[in-house]
Amino acid sequence: MSSTDNRSPAFATTHWSVVVMAGEGDSTRARDALAKLCKAYWYPLYSYARRRGHSPEDAQDLTQEFLTRLLEKNWIANANRTRGRFRSFLLSAMKHFLADEWDKVRAQKRGGAVAIVSLELDTAETRFLREPADDDTPETDFELRWACTLLEVVLSRLRGEYENDGKTELFTALHPCLVGDRAAQPYAELARTLGATENTIKSAVHRLRQRYRQLLRDEIANTVASPDDVDAELRYLFSILSR
Amino acid sequence: METQRTCPSCKKALPPNVPLGLCPECLIKSGFDTGTDPANPGTSGFAPPSLEEIRKLFPQLEILEFLGKGGMGAVYKARQPALDRFVALKVLPAPVANTPGFAERFTREARSLARLNHPRIVSVHDFGVTGGLHYLIMEFIDGQNLRQAERAGRLSPEQALQIVPQICEALQYAHDQGIVHRDIKPENLLLDKAGGVKITDFGIAKIVGIDSGDSLTGARDVVGTPHYMAPEQIETPTEVDHRADIYSLGVVFYEMLTGELPLGKFEPPSSRVQVDVRLDDVVLRSLEKERSRRYQKASQFKTHVETIATSRPEMSSLSLHRQRITWIPALVFYVLQAVLLVPAELAMFDGSIDRSFQWIGLSLLSLIPAYIAWGILHYACWKALPERFRATTPARAVGFMFIPFVNFYWAFVSFKKLADGFNAWHRDVPALPVRDGSGWAVAKAILFVAFWTLAWIPGLASIVSLADLIAFVFYYQAIVWNANLMWPRQKPS
Numbered sequence: 001m002s003s004t005d006n007r008s009p010a011f012a013t014t015h016w017s018v019v020v021m022a023g024e025g026d027s028t029r030a031r032d033a034l035a036k037l038c039k040a041y042w043y044p045l046y047s048y049a050r051r052r053g054h055s056p057e058d059a060q061d062l063t064q065e066f067l068t069r070l071l072e073k074n075w076i077a078n079a080n081r082t083r084g085r086f087r088s089f090l091l092s093a094m095k096h097f098l099a100d101e102w103d104k105v106r107a108q109k110r111g112g113a114v115a116i117v118s119l120e121l122d123t124a125e126t127r128f129l130r131e132p133a134d135d136d137t138p139e140t141d142f143e144l145r146w147a148c149t150l151l152e153v154v155l156s157r158l159r160g161e162y163e164n165d166g167k168t169e170l171f172t173a174l175h176p177c178l179v180g181d182r183a184a185q186p187y188a189e190l191a192r193t194l195g196a197t198e199n200t201i202k203s204a205v206h207r208l209r210q211r212y213r214q215l216l217r218d219e220i221a222n223t224v225a226s227p228d229d230v231d232a233e234l235r236y237l238f239s240i241l242s243r
Numbered sequence: 244m245e246t247q248r249t250c251p252s253c254k255k256a257l258p259p260n261v262p263l264g265l266c267p268e269c270l271i272k273s274g275f276d277t278g279t280d281p282a283n284p285g286t287s288g289f290a291p292p293s294l295e296e297i298r299k300l301f302p303q304l305e306i307l308e309f310l311g312k313g314g315m316g317a318v319y320k321a322r323q324p325a326l327d328r329f330v331a332l333k334v335l336p337a338p339v340a341n342t343p344g345f346a347e348r349f350t351r352e353a354r355s356l357a358r359l360n361h362p363r364i365v366s367v368h369d370f371g372v373t374g375g376l377h378y379l380i381m382e383f384i385d386g387q388n389l390r391q392a393e394r395a396g397r398l399s400p401e402q403a404l405q406i407v408p409q410i411c412e413a414l415q416y417a418h419d420q421g422i423v424h425r426d427i428k429p430e431n432l433l434l435d436k437a438g439g440v441k442i443t444d445f446g447i448a449k450i451v452g453i454d455s456g457d458s459l460t461g462a463r464d465v466v467g468t469p470h471y472m473a474p475e476q477i478e479t480p481t482e483v484d485h486r487a488d489i490y491s492l493g494v495v496f497y498e499m500l501t502g503e504l505p506l507g508k509f510e511p512p513s514s515r516v517q518v519d520v521r522l523d524d525v526v527l528r529s530l531e532k533e534r535s536r537r538y539q540k541a542s543q544f545k546t547h548v549e550t551i552a553t554s555r556p557e558m559s560s561l562s563l564h565r566q567r568i569t570w571i572p573a574l575v576f577y578v579l580q581a582v583l584l585v586p587a588e589l590a591m592f593d594g595s596i597d598r599s600f601q602w603i604g605l606s607l608l609s610l611i612p613a614y615i616a617w618g619i620l621h622y623a624c625w626k627a628l629p630e631r632f633r634a635t636t637p638a639r640a641v642g643f644m645f646i647p648f649v650n651f652y653w654a655f656v657s658f659k660k661l662a663d664g665f666n667a668w669h670r671d672v673p674a675l676p677v678r679d680g681s682g683w684a685v686a687k688a689i690l691f692v693a694f695w696t697l698a699w700i701p702g703l704a705s706i707v708s709l710a711d712l713i714a715f716v717f718y719y720q721a722i723v724w725n726a727n728l729m730w731p732r733q734k735p736s
Contacts, residue, residue, distance in 0.1 A: 029477070151270050152262040159263075179269035180251065209273060216274040226470065226504060234274055241268040 015222040016086040031071060037086055037222065038067050040153050044145035045094055046124045051138035052098065056125045066097050085233060086223035087146050091139065143240045150223070150237065154216045161211070170194070170204065177205045178212055291317030292334060292376070300374045304332065315426075315447045320383060329383035330368060333447075334376055349377055352446050355422055363413035365433065365443040381443070386436050389429035393499070400518045403499040404552040406432075409440045410492055411545030418485040418541060422446055425483065427491035428471040429498070470494060470504050474532050486534040489544060493529025493537075505530055521551050579609040 015033040042063055049059040070093060155175075162171035173194055177185045185205055191198040220233050249256050250266030261267055291312045297319055298306045304321040307329075311318055316335040323330055335349075353370040356379075360366060369380040389406070392398060398406075410432065417424065424431075424445050433441045473490035476483050497505045500512040500522065511523035525547050531537045538544040587602030 147271070148262060148267050151267050155262045155265075155270075175263055176251070176265065178273055179265050180273075213274055216271075225506060234271065238268070238271045238275070241271055 016225055019086075035071055038070065041086070041090065041146065041149055041223075042067060043124060043127070043149050044142050045090065047128055047145045048091070048094060048138050048142040049098070050128050051141050056128075060124070062098075066094060069097070069101070085225070085229065087143070087233075091142055140240075147237045147240045150219060151216075154212065154219045157215055157219075158208075158212050171208075174201075174205055174208050178209060294319070297332070297334070300376060301332065301378075304330070304380075306332070315444060321380075323380075329385075331365075331381045331383045333379045333381060333444075335378070335447075337376065345377075346372075353379060355420070356446050359417055359420060359422065359445060361413055361416045363409050363439070363441055364417065364445060365441045379447075382441075384433045384435050384441055384443070386434045389432040389434060389440075389495070389499075392434055393429060393502075398499050400500055400516075400522075401552075403496065404548060405438075406434075406440050406499070407492070407496055407548050408545045408552070410442060410495075411541040411548070413440075413442050414485070414488050414492065414541035415545070417442075417445060418488070423483065423485050424488045424491075425476070426471070427488050427495060429495055432495065470506075473534065475534060484534070485541070486537050486539065489529050489537050489541060490531075490534070492541075492544065493526055497526050497530065500526070519551055522548075525551070575613075580606045580613065583609060 015037050019030045019034045019037070045066065046059055046063045049062050050056070054062060159168075159171055159175075162168060173190060177190075187198050187201050187205070190205075191201045194201065196204075217230055217234070220230050220237070221227055224230060224233050250269055253266060253269050255266065255268065257264070257266055262270070291309065292300075294306055294309060301321070303323070305324055307320045307322060309317065310320050310331065316333050319332045319334070321330050321332045322328070349370075349372075353367065357367045357370070365384060366382045367379055368382065371378060387395075410427075414424065414427075422445060424442065426444060426447065427442070431442060431444045433443055435441060471491045471494045473483070473487035476487050494505060497503075497509075497512060500518055501515045503509075503515070505526075512518050512526055513520045513523050525544070529537055529544060538547070583602055583606035587599050587606060590599035590602055
């Protein structure tokens with residue numbers, strides 16, 4: 001029974017749709033859902049703040065403060081037109097925050113923010129420094145980070161599922177098969193290294209890819225308001241990554 | 244420091260920090276692969292059995308094709324050779340069936356479903372378990388579901404008004420039997436070829452345990468979206484009653500009318516699309532968060548919708564309100580025209596025919612901007628209409644503006660006659676007695692404005708335009724006659 005729980009932790013319904021549904025009503029469920037989303041997707045915000053020229057310390061405070069306010073005050077209600085996607089909502093709310101709020105906040109206090117979402121902010125800077133700063137705008141950069149973060153969420157969930165089933169080695173061996181054409185995978189080679197028949201490997205890869213696809217779509221569904229938007233968002237993410 | 248690596252698949256250089264060292268672009272690309280039903284992104288993990296597997300499990304049926312996969316299982320089209328009829332075979336997802344208490348619930352619910360006998364409800368012929376697979380054999384409907392119909396092209400409000408009462412009727416029947424659907428959504432409303440509606444998957448939600456509050460079943464995962472669920476189905480799933488169906492139907496109805504879901508603080512349908520304003524009440528009432536404020540019975544819902552469908556539509560003046568900028572000048576110039584007629588008439592009573600005609604000319608000139616504004620208004624109204632209501636072309640819409648232009652032409656003809664009449668008369672009667680006609684002139688101007696105000700009532704505009712055309716001609720010709728009456732010919736002394 002716990003395996004079911006671990007498989008999709010707290011994905012009872014899609015998060016963003018719960019948040020959007022709640023609208024102005026301050027329901028705890030909606031706040032929980034929003035908090036979960038924020039916990040997963042804060043890094044693109046940090047990166048955005050850094051790219052907008054804020055120092056690492058400022059960017060940390062700012063991301064923390066932004067998320068705190070997002071959760072405390074009911075900003076969702078104001079986000080009328082961007083409601084469709086969590087991604088665009090988050091970016092526009094952050095822009096608004098940077099333009100109107102941040103200076104005031106900084107004047108009032110330095111640090112001392114009560115952390116509502118705990119973020120690994122120290123590693124964030126290390127990560128930020130390692131990533132190339134090409135000539136993207138902060139916005140396209142945000143979207144790129146967003147897409148990568150989403151993939152990370154999906155892959156770690158996928159890996160988690162395999163680990164729970166005691167198949168960590170299988171996942172380690174097979175995960176490169178997630179990319180590329182299904183027919184082009186080195187099945188024979190994998191079969192040799194794993195000591196299984198080629199057909200077993202083929203179906204294992206098939207299952208892995210199928211599960212990955214499902215988790216990817218589920219996670220995208222978490223960030224859009226309607227299941228109909230999943231395909232469009234998937235295409236959009238692809239366009240982000242392929243530019 | 245890592246060395247620069249390239250993606251083995253697309254050969255592009257990989258940026259650092261890519262998830263699991265895999266190329267993000269190719270990862271997303273893998274997400275496009277087929278194998279999942281794009282309509283049901285939320286259905287995790289349930290792979291429908293293949294046709295071969297199903298054929299092995301159901302030797303008594305001719306399995307014809309796989310129809311689709313929803314949150315609550317897979318559906319196949321099959322034929323019962325003995326009865327020579329088509330049936331729909333629904334197979335419930337195995338993970339759901341493994342939950343405790345499922346077997347009893349399945350049997351209990353399926354029995355009560357089989358008792359539902361209504362032309363608007365897809366009937367259940369048989370149910371059971373075979374090879375560990377729970378299945379239902381149901382009536383086969385040749386058609387598409389409401390979601391598919393909506394995707395193929397938006398439904399007109401008339402169609403929505405035709406569909407909704409049928410659903411209400413079926414719901415009322417089921418509710419009378421104590422059965423709540425619990426999962427009313429476009430996917431579960433089938434439209435047959437004859438245009439009739441049938442509700443399918445009655446009570447399946449309960450069998451599968453979506454709203455039992457039991458997260459173990461993972462059934463919430465399966466449903467994917469809570470958009471059609473009543474608030475109490477999410478908050479207190481154990482206390483759901485028939486009024487949850489009324490809420491869900493409200494969502495379906497709203498979506499049919501506007502093409503959007505009533506999310507958050509939503510606008511009433513008539514402010515989004517051109518529909519009868521009274522439908523706002525129906526939709527808003529069915530979407531009340533507090534169920535005691537909703538319709539208490541599906542039959543009330545039905546009656547209300549039918550009353551609206553059969554009576555004269557009350558359109559909201561959406562277009563006019565939104566086009567205030569255009570209609571205000573149109574109105575101003577109409578009023579100006581009427582007001583300018585006052586000095587014209589006064590001059591006429593003074594016997595100063597030239598001055599009178601100067602005023603009348605001005606009055607008519609003020610009509611030109613009025614007509615232009617009116618034409619713009621017509622075009623703007625046409626543009627503001629949602630596409631499916633654009634029964635007319637922009638040229639025709641603007642063409643209405645020419646009705647007053649004809650009017651204008653007729654006015655000139657009648658003025659010409661008026662002028663001729665006055666001139667001829669003037670020759671005969673050089674000295675006219677002065678009469679005070681100001682009261683008469685003001686009264687006429689007020690009448691004129693009142694008359695045109697009527698034209699702003701939707702539906703009356705064309706009648707007023709026509710009446711105006713006729714009245715205009717007679718009005719000015721009457722002046723000639725009036726003049727004859729007021730200033731009777733006198734023999735020159």
